[in-house]
Amino acid sequence: MKLRRTRLYVPGNNPHLVENVGLYNADAVILDLEDSVPIPQKFDARILVKYSLQHVDFGRSEKWVRINGITTSYWKDDLREVLPYCQVINLPKVESYEDMEMVDAEMKAIEEELKISPREVVPIIETVRGLMNAREIAKHPRVTALAWGGEDLTADLGIPRKKALILEYVRAEIVFAAKANGKQALDTVYSNIRDEEGLFEYAQRARYMGFDGIGVIHPNQIEIVHKAFRPTEDEIEDAKKIIEAAELAEKEGKGVISLNGRMIDPPVVERARKILQFAEVE
Amino acid sequence: MPINAVGREVPSEINGQRFKPFAGDGKTPPEGRRAGSLIRMAPKGRSKIVNSLEEVIKKVGLEDGMTISFHHHLRNGDFVVNMVMRTIEKMGFKNIRLFPTALFPVHEPLVPMLKSGVIRRIEGSMNGPVGEATSYGAMRETAVLRSHSGRVRAVESGEVHIDVAFIAAPTADPYGNLNGVDGPSACGPLAYAMVDAYHADHVVAITDHLVPYPAHPISIYQQNVDYVVPVDKIGDPKGIMSGTLRITTSPSRLKIARYALEVIDRVALKPGFSFQAGAGGISLAVTKFLGDLMRKRGIKASFINGGVTKYVVDMLHEGLVDVVLDGQAFDLDAVKSLKEDANHIETPLAMYGNPYSSGGIVNMLDAGVLGATEVDIDFNVNVNTHSDGLLLHGIGGHQEVAAGSALTIITVPLYRYRVPVVRERVTTVTTPGEVVDVVVTEYGIAINPKRDDIIEAMRGSKVPIWDIQDLQKKAYQICGKPEEPKTTDDIIAAILWRDGTIIDVVYKVKKS
Numbered sequence: 001m002k003l004r005r006t007r008l009y010v011p012g013n014n015p016h017l018v019e020n021v022g023l024y025n026a027d028a029v030i031l032d033l034e035d036s037v038p039i040p041q042k043f044d045a046r047i048l049v050k051y052s053l054q055h056v057d058f059g060r061s062e063k064w065v066r067i068n069g070i071t072t073s074y075w076k077d078d079l080r081e082v083l084p085y086c087q088v089i090n091l092p093k094v095e096s097y098e099d100m101e102m103v104d105a106e107m108k109a110i111e112e113e114l115k116i117s118p119r120e121v122v123p124i125i126e127t128v129r130g131l132m133n134a135r136e137i138a139k140h141p142r143v144t145a146l147a148w149g150g151e152d153l154t155a156d157l158g159i160p161r162k163k164a165l166i167l168e169y170v171r172a173e174i175v176f177a178a179k180a181n182g183k184q185a186l187d188t189v190y191s192n193i194r195d196e197e198g199l200f201e202y203a204q205r206a207r208y209m210g211f212d213g214i215g216v217i218h219p220n221q222i223e224i225v226h227k228a229f230r231p232t233e234d235e236i237e238d239a240k241k242i243i244e245a246a247e248l249a250e251k252e253g254k255g256v257i258s259l260n261g262r263m264i265d266p267p268v269v270e271r272a273r274k275i276l277q278f279a280e281v282e
Numbered sequence: 283m284p285i286n287a288v289g290r291e292v293p294s295e296i297n298g299q300r301f302k303p304f305a306g307d308g309k310t311p312p313e314g315r316r317a318g319s320l321i322r323m324a325p326k327g328r329s330k331i332v333n334s335l336e337e338v339i340k341k342v343g344l345e346d347g348m349t350i351s352f353h354h355h356l357r358n359g360d361f362v363v364n365m366v367m368r369t370i371e372k373m374g375f376k377n378i379r380l381f382p383t384a385l386f387p388v389h390e391p392l393v394p395m396l397k398s399g400v401i402r403r404i405e406g407s408m409n410g411p412v413g414e415a416t417s418y419g420a421m422r423e424t425a426v427l428r429s430h431s432g433r434v435r436a437v438e439s440g441e442v443h444i445d446v447a448f449i450a451a452p453t454a455d456p457y458g459n460l461n462g463v464d465g466p467s468a469c470g471p472l473a474y475a476m477v478d479a480y481h482a483d484h485v486v487a488i489t490d491h492l493v494p495y496p497a498h499p500i501s502i503y504q505q506n507v508d509y510v511v512p513v514d515k516i517g518d519p520k521g522i523m524s525g526t527l528r529i530t531t532s533p534s535r536l537k538i539a540r541y542a543l544e545v546i547d548r549v550a551l552k553p554g555f556s557f558q559a560g561a562g563g564i565s566l567a568v569t570k571f572l573g574d575l576m577r578k579r580g581i582k583a584s585f586i587n588g589g590v591t592k593y594v595v596d597m598l599h600e601g602l603v604d605v606v607l608d609g610q611a612f613d614l615d616a617v618k619s620l621k622e623d624a625n626h627i628e629t630p631l632a633m634y635g636n637p638y639s640s641g642g643i644v645n646m647l648d649a650g651v652l653g654a655t656e657v658d659i660d661f662n663v664n665v666n667t668h669s670d671g672l673l674l675h676g677i678g679g680h681q682e683v684a685a686g687s688a689l690t691i692i693t694v695p696l697y698r699y700r701v702p703v704v705r706e707r708v709t710t711v712t713t714p715g716e717v718v719d720v721v722v723t724e725y726g727i728a729i730n731p732k733r734d735d736i737i738e739a740m741r742g743s744k745v746p747i748w749d750i751q752d753l754q755k756k757a758y759q760i761c762g763k764p765e766e767p768k769t770t771d772d773i774i775a776a777i778l779w780r781d782g783t784i785i786d787v788v789y790k791v792k793k794s
Contacts, residue, residue: 019760020534023724219533 003027003277004145004184005213005229006222007064007090011036013045018052022059024219025226030064033078034092042074046081053085064122066090070099076106083110083119088144093152094123095130100140107142120144122186126152131170134177145184145212148174175210189215196224203228231275239272239279246272288662288711292784296776297403297423299441304785307685307717312638312781317440320483322508328495329456332509335369335488339446341509342484344370347377347402348445351482353475354384354407355450355462355610359521362450362488364391365513371400381442382406383433383474384676385413388521396420405442406433407676416774417672417791425673425775425788427666429681430474430609431635431642432780437481439638441782447482449475449507450516454489455497458507462611463499463621465491467517470590470611470620471628472501479506490516499621501628523613527591529570530563534724538693539567541745542651542722546572548739550649550689553581558650558683560589561612564693568651569593576602587634587643589679590616590626598626607643609634609679635682637781644679644686651691652680656708659751661715661730663692664708666777669701671767671791673775677712681780684717689736696723702757702764704728704750709767711786712777721750728753768792 008026010017012033021029031052037045053063063086067078071093079089091103103121111118121142125134126149138146148170154161171187178185187206190199203225206214213229216222231239241259246269249257257264283291286303294300302310324330332338344350350370352363363382368391370378376399384407385392393415395401403423408416416425428436436442449472452465462472467490479485479502486509487502496504530536542564546557551572559569570593576583583603586594590608592615598606599619606626611617619626635644644650655675656664665680667673684690694703704723719736721728726746729736740747748756758764769789779785 020724023537024533220531220536 001184001277002062003213004062004186005278006216006225007186007213008061008216008219008222009036009066009189012049012065013037013041015048015052018048018056022057022061024061024222025059026061026216026219026222027213028062028064028088029058030066030090030215031086032066033074033082034066034068042068046074046078050081050085053082062087064088064090066092069093070102075103079103079106080110083107084114084116086119088120088122090122090124090147092124092149093126093130094137095127096133097136097140100137100142104140104142118142122147124149125174126150128153128156131173134173135180138177138181138183143181143183145186146174146178147186147188147215149188171209171211179210184212185210187211187214189217190221191217193218193221199224200228229278231279235275236279239275242269242272243276286784288660288714288785290711290786292776292787293773296426296784301776301778302783304714304779304783307714307779308637308781310781310783312439314439316438317443317481319481322484324508330458330508330510331456331492332511335366335511335513336373338486338509338511339369339373342446342486344375344446346375347379349379349381349443351381351444351447351478352383353449353472353478354382354386355469355472355474356467356517356522357469358386358388359467359518359523360386360388360450361515361517362448363389366448366488367392367395367400371395371398376400377402380404380406381444383430384409384678386521387411393420396422407678408673409675413673413675417788418793419772419774419790421774424773426778427677427775428778429635429677429780430631430679431637431644431682432677432778432782434477434632434634434636435638435780435782437477438632438636439782444478444482446484446486447475447478449479449485449487449502451487451489451502451510452516453491453493453497454487454510455493455495456510457495458487458504458510459495459497459500460487460489460502460507461497461499462501463617464493465489467491467515467519467522468614468617469517469522470617471608473609473629473631473634476502476630477632484508486511488513488516490514523617527561527566527612528563529567532563534695535564536567537724538695538722539564539571541727542568542691542693543571543575544743544745545691545720545722545727545736545740546649546651546689547575548743549736551575551579551581554584555581555648556583556585556587556646558587558589558644558647558687559591559594560651560653561591562653564653565589565651566591566593568693569597573597573600573602585646587647588616590620592616595619595626598623634679635686635780637682637685642682642686644682647683647687649689649691650683650687651693652683654692654694654703657692657694657704657718657721658708658715659706659754661718661721661750662708662711663713663715663718664710665712667710667767667788669709669764669767671709671769671789673788677777681713684713685780689720690718691720691722692718693722696725696753696757697761700761702754702761704754704757705764706754710777710788714779714785721753723753725753725756768794
C-alpha cells in the first residue's frame with residue numbers, strides 16, 4: 001500500500017503555490033478545485049489544474065485532485081478535464097454508496113473513452129449521513145482510503161467545531177469503516193501552521209488512533225508529520241527482528257515463526273512490515 | 283579594453299584614474315606605503331562644538347571638487363547624509379565626490395544633486411533609487427563600487443583621499459569621543475567610520491546625544507575628531523533597526539536553509555568552528571538552525587562574525603559561541619549586547635577582510651553563507667545588478683567573506699518572478715567563481731568541481747546534488763531563456779574586486 005502520511009492541499013487557482021509542489025516530499029499533493037476556489041474562478045482553476053498536472057514536476061508525490069461535490073454543477077466538468085492527468089480523485093461530501101456509484105459511472109465513461117487505467121477515489125466523509133454510511137462507502141472498489149472533514153459535520157450537529165467532543169468518535173468510526181474493508185484511513189488537517197509541537201502531537205495521536213496519514217495545508221508541516229509517523233527506534237528494531245525471523249522460517253520451510261522462543265502470529269508480521277514501511281526502511 | 287580573469291572587458295582608466303584588470307584573487311600584489319591624513323592641531327579650549335553645519339563646513343575649508351565621506355550604520359534611518367548634502371548644495375558647492383560606505387532608499391534626495399552637478403560622482407554602495415538613477419545615466423562621472431574591505435584598502439592605499447569625513451555619532455562628548463551604543467539613534471558599532479576617522483584630513487562628528495566628557499565606551503577617539511555638531515536628530519530608529527528580523531516562512535526558502543545547513547554540517551561543523559552571520563530571511567534561518575544543531579550535538583563555536591542579530595546574541599548568551607565579532611548591528615538586542623557583554627566585540631572594518639593588510643577576520647572563518655541576485659555556470663556571483671541591468675545593491679562584505687572563508691555557500695532560489703537566478707552568464711560579476719564553493723537552491727545544490735573534499739563529504743546525503751549546468755538548464759526549462767538587459771555601451775559604474783582591480787563594469791540601461 002502507498003504511503004499516505006501527508007497529503008498537501010494546494011489551492012487550484014494559485015499558480016505561484018502550485019509551481020513548487022514537487023519540492024516538498026509530500027506523499028500526495030491535492031490540487032483543490034473545491035473550497036479554496038471561489039465560484040467565479042471555478043472554470044479558470046480547472047484549466048490551470050489540468051495543465052499543472054501535466055507540466056509541473058510533482059517529484060515523488062502522488063497527484064490528487066479534489067473536485068467539486070456531486071451536488072454542484074461543476075463536478076462532471078472537473079472530472080472530464082483532470083481525470084486523465086491525476087491518480088486519485090478526492091471526492092467531498094460523499095454520503096452514500098449510491099453517490100460512489102454515480103461518480104464511478106462517470107469516471108468509467110471517461111476512462112473507457114480515453115482508454116486510460118481506472119483512477120482511485122478517496123471520499124471525504126463530512127456529514128452525519130455520510131458517517132452513518134461510511135462502512136458501506138468504504139466497500140466500493142474505487143475507494144482506496146477514507147478521509148473525513150469536521151466543519152460540515154459539526155454544523156450538521158449544531159456544535160462549535162473547536163469544542164466538539166464527538167469528533168473522537170467520528171475518528172474512530174472512520175478508522176473502523178476503512179480498516180474493516182482493508183482501506184486506508186486518513187485524518188483531517190491541523191490548521192495552526194505556526195504550532196510545530198501541536199502538529200507533531202496531533203499527527204502522532206492520529207497514528208496511534210489507527211490513521212495512515214493526515215492532511216497538511218502548508219509545506220512546512222510535511223517533515224514534522226513524517227517524523228510523527230516514523231516509528232520509534234525500538235519499534236523499528238523489533239520489526240526488523242520479526243521480519244528476519246519470518247524470512248528465516250520461510251527459507252527453512254517452517255510453518256511456525258519463532259523469535260526468542262516466542263511464537264509470532266501472522267498479524268504481528270504484517271504489523272512489522274507496515275512499521276518498516278513507515279520507517280522508510282527498504 | 284583588456285579582458286580580465288573572469289572574461290569581462292574592462293577599461294584601464296575610470297574617471298582619469300588608472301586601474302588594473304582583475305587577475306584572480308590574490309594575484310595582484312600590493313605596492314607602496316599607507317597613506318596619511320593632514321597633521322593638525324586642536325584649537326585651545328575644551329570644546330570642539332560648532333553649532334551649525336554651515337559653520338563647520340566653512341571651518342574645514344570645503345572646496346568644489348573635494349571628497350567627503352559618510353558611514354551607513356544608520357542605514358535606511360539615516361538623516362545625516364541628506365542634511366549635510368542639502369547644506370552643501372545651499373552653500374553653492376559643486377562637483378563633490380561622495381564617498382559613503384553605502385546609501386539607502388532614504389537618500390533619494392541626492393538624485394537631483396547628481397543631475398545638477400553638486401555631486402559629480404559617488405564611490406560607494408548604492409541601494410535603491412540612487413543606484414537606479416545612476417543606471418539611467420544621472421551621474422556625470424562613473425560610479426565606483428568597492429566591498430567594505432575594498433573601501434578600507436582604497437583609503438589606506440591612497441586610491442581615495444578623504445577631505446572631510448562626516449560621522450553620524452549616536453553619542454558624542456564635546457571633545458569628540460564617539461560611540462554607537464547609546465542615545466536615541468543607537469546603532470551599535472561605528473566600525474565603518476573608523477578608517478575614515480583615521481585617514482580623512484578633517485573629521486566632523488554629528489550627534490543628537492551629547493554627553494559630558496568623557497563619553498564611554500569609546501569607539502572613535504577624540505584625537506581623530508576635529509569638530510562636534512549637535513543637531514536635533516541624526517536618524518529614525520525605525521529605519522536604523524529593522525526591529526526583530528523575521529526568519530523566512532517561505533517553504534522553498536526554508537528548504538534552501540536546510541540544504542545549506544547540511545552542507546555546513548558535513549563540511550565545517552566541529553568544536554571551535556566559526557562562521558559569518560548576516561541578516562536576510564535565509565541567512566537568519568541558517569543561523570537559527572545551526573544554533574539548534576549545535577545545541578543538539580553539544581558543539582560550541584569559537585566566534586561568529588556579523589552582521590549581528592538577536593539570533594546571534596542569543597547563541598552568545600546561551601554559551602553556544604565564545605565570542606561575537608561585530609561590524610554591524612541589525613537590531614536592538616545586538617546593540618544592547620554590544621554595550622553590555624565583554625565577549626561581544628566591536629571590530630574596526632580594517633580588521634574585517636582587507637587583502638592588503640596583515641590579515642582579516644574573514645581568513646579565520648570556517649563557513650560563510652551569502653546571497654546573490656544571480657549565479658552562473660562558472661560559479662560567478664552577482665550581487666549588484668538585477669537581471670534587467672539596474673544597479674540596485676552594494677557589494678557589502680560579499681567579496682571578502684567569499685574569498686576568506688574556508689567554505690563559501692551561496693544561497694539563492696532557482697528563479698525569482700520567473701526569471702532564472704542560476705544562468706549561463708551573470709549580468710555583472712561581483713565575486714568570481716574561483717572563491718565560491720557551493721550554490722544552494724530549493725532544487726538542490728551544485729558543488730564547485732575544484733572542491734573534491736566537499737563532493738566527498740556530501741556523498742550519501744539526501745540533498746540532491748546537481749551539475750551547475752543542469753541546475754541552470756532546469757531554471758531555463760521552468761522559466762525560459764532569460765532576456766538580455768537592454769543597455770547602451772556607456773559605462774555607468776565600475777565594480778572593483780577587493781584588491782582594487784576591475785572585476786566588471788555596469789552599463790547604462792535604456793529607458794523602456
